[in-house]
Amino acid sequence: MQFDSYNIEGFYDEYFIAPGQPRIEVAAVVDYLQQLPQGSLSETNTAVEKVLAELGATFTWHGETRVLPFDLIPRVISASEWSQLSAGLKQRVAALNLFCADIYGEQHILRDGKIPREIVESAARFMPESMGMKPPAGIWCHVSGIDLIRNEAGVWYVLEDNLRVPSGIAYVMKNRQAMERVLPDLLAKFAIEPLEGYSQQLHSTLLKLSTGNKGASTIGSDSPVAIAVLTPGPVESAYFEHAFLAEQMGVALVQPEDLVIEQGYLHRRTPEGLVKIDILYRRYDAQLLHPLKLGNGYSSGLSAIIDLCQQGRLALANTIGTGVADDKVVYTYVPEMIRYYLNEDPKLPNVPSYLCWNDQDRAYVLDHLDELVVKSASEEGGRGMLIGPHASPEERASFAEKIRAQPREYMAQPTIALSRIPTVVGSEVEGRHVDLRPYVLHRGDDIYVHPGGLTRVALKKGSLVVNSTQGGGSKDTWILSDR
Template sequence: MFDSYQVKPFFDEMFDDHKVPKPHYRKFYDILQRFSEEELKEKHDTAQLAFLRQGITFTVYNNNVGTERTMPFDFVPIIISRDEWQTIEKGMIQRTEALNRFLDDVYHEQKILEEGIVPRHLVEENPYYYAKQVKGIDIPLQNHIFLAGIDLIRDEFGKYHVLEDNLRNPSGMSYVYQNRYVMRQVYPDFFANHSVHALEHQLSYLHQAMLDHMPNTSNEKPFAVLLTPGMYNSAYYDHVFLAQQMGIDLVEGRDLIVKGNIVYMKSIRGLQRVDIIYRRIDDDFLDPHAFREDSALGVPGLLEAYRHGNVAILNGIGNGVADDKAIYAYVPDMIRYYLGEEPIIDNVKTYLLSNQEDREWVLDHLEELVVKNVGASGGYDMLVGPHASKELIEKFREKIIESPHQYIAQPTIKLSRAPAYQGEKFYPCHVDLRVFVMRGKETRVLPGGLSRVALKQGSLVVNSSQGGGGKDTWVYKEKEDRGLLDA
């Protein structure tokens, strides 16, 4: 079934250069070989149908019109060895700690700006820097990052790099669980011998991390809610899933009211004081009194309640200044500055186009590079030079010349690939990994995370909105030579 499968010139997650399965994939590969073509097709169809039955969808917007789609899913998992996972885990804890200290610093003493480690203009001119609203506010645990989603890639040598930090409203954790649920339906016989990390207890850790942010002004058992923009939001399934699994109320802005700088939830039993808001609404829409006046999604007076320390808002307001793609270039320096350590997992090399020398070099090499808008996400407003038309390259040249500060450039990394079964055959597809970091009094990393796959053959874009899909991610508890698999 893998006769026509091409490994080179990329790093392959499952196979070595001679198309021999790697040690931690051998057991899975052996079982895969036992299936007939009909059985493989049946398993593929079972996976897609399971997502449809579960109502697992996301919304793609085109010309302001939303279309509901089921999440494309591939039944070949990404398997991570124990040793590799330990490195990832340490690297993610290190990185989020440095980013949190950076956020606390730029909203308080600004030492890293005074010492010139991070250019002041990159912070103060950043549209996500809300100094006027939240500078100087002390928050529970001095923790701005309750949940981070860090995107990792592997290069042609198998080395991990951080591609992007998501510190505002990282989505996708629900898909990690649903991927595992679907794999149980597809391979019930695989999950028997307790060697892959389970996910079941992880949401209790997320719940506890949330409750750890209880404000000092509240003496009773903390009451937490998840604030959603509503059912038309592209990540609404994520919101519903997390609220249900953590046993907290899912609310919209109209369900909350602020009185005397205290937030209450309206209920049939009257007003219930709210201590913690896990918000999935962007900063601009949180409070029409403090941000966008036309917001119908937020809660009037919420910022004042936050300023008085009467409610915790997770993730912190203004986190976007730390996951901007231009600030990203300075995260290794933050790690050295705040922690006195070298980065365990480093960045992809990044050219800042506001720098004249970088800009001139990039404009001469656009056909070789990836160019990204610093404020965009989801694969939008991005140039992949080697795959782009001459017209698109020229269009981005004009954009860069007109607004150089709005773009960064990076080398086109040969993203690692893994087998995907689509169209009744296996072929190699590029993958990345979103790792979720949960921070309260303790920091924990969800074992595995969301593996995303560029299901369009030859594509480098893994985002679901751009035709990408998901894979289950297995992390071994023990040395992989035992060859045992379990959920």
């Protein structure tokens, strides 16, 4: 039997309350897997990964194309729990959007002293060039990925915000397709919220940007609104996702060298000639736009793109400047943003944090490095991070010097024992730590949370790092329907 020797080891396990006692929402999954021949899970997992390879669900790492490692035992979230999470995600993204509009506008939250001005203006991705920007409908963060975790008591927390170019949604959809091919009988036992509608929802979100874009074709006119997805190209680790979304939406996929400004508007080069772009969905860090050569009169490609947006001649998703909210020090102020802009208490809590620019917090962090997780404010993908309990004395000493040299650049959090889900390891099933990245689309008149999200799993025993570039994998995420 697959779970006879399964040990929850004192962690919050999303499948078992106690050994041999599954939670009610996953009981049918456990029963199904228990009926499979001993040792067959590894073969089934290999079959799913083979399908993912056929579907092209890959990422690029150091020039090598790989299939994102996958585990077939799904994460299952009840309809009632998902309803609560969705409400918290909508609230958070609404506040973050108002924050971006404010700090690049009147800066009320800074003037009122709710967030220190120097914290915002020293953020690596704060873009002074975007001051005064007024994107269509006042929406800055059209697409957000909010990283969630559960602690040892099963309580959900927000771990990070991703408002620049959040990735991973294509893997969510491909994971489901692979599961439907290999384990259709298992999925048939549940009423699961479908995933197929994301591309249509994204396309609808982007079309909203045509409002207020001077010269943009209007919906229903002879010249439809022209949308393009901007990608760095195959060298980018998530290029598969860029191409997939462009294909699903039926829009152009463009690389920087395809772009040119002609007659005051952005165009893409095609064999048939230039084609105007009304809306650009960038899967590209704003800083990487600098080298673009878009014509005379601009100091950089970034200044050219910003100028077109300022004039209302181009709409951009996400708006340049949203990366300030990805800063892990700015993250600690999101609960205050929610209270300030929405006059509400946060529905999803932050992980308690220590800010190293604060003398008292810094002293505590330096004295407790062996207990804490320390993060660089501007790094991503698991880089620039120290997991104190797993680090050597030499690594902790080196990080202490970094903190003393650049206190603004670092923050720390307690080491949280992330929740675990059973995972296929060879011929056995063992618990592995997970997080969850739901995807949120802001359209102005409503905020849409796509069902589920990307469950990332730390495949190495005991590891808390779930990033694919650090040896992590993914699972299918099921939101049970209450309909």
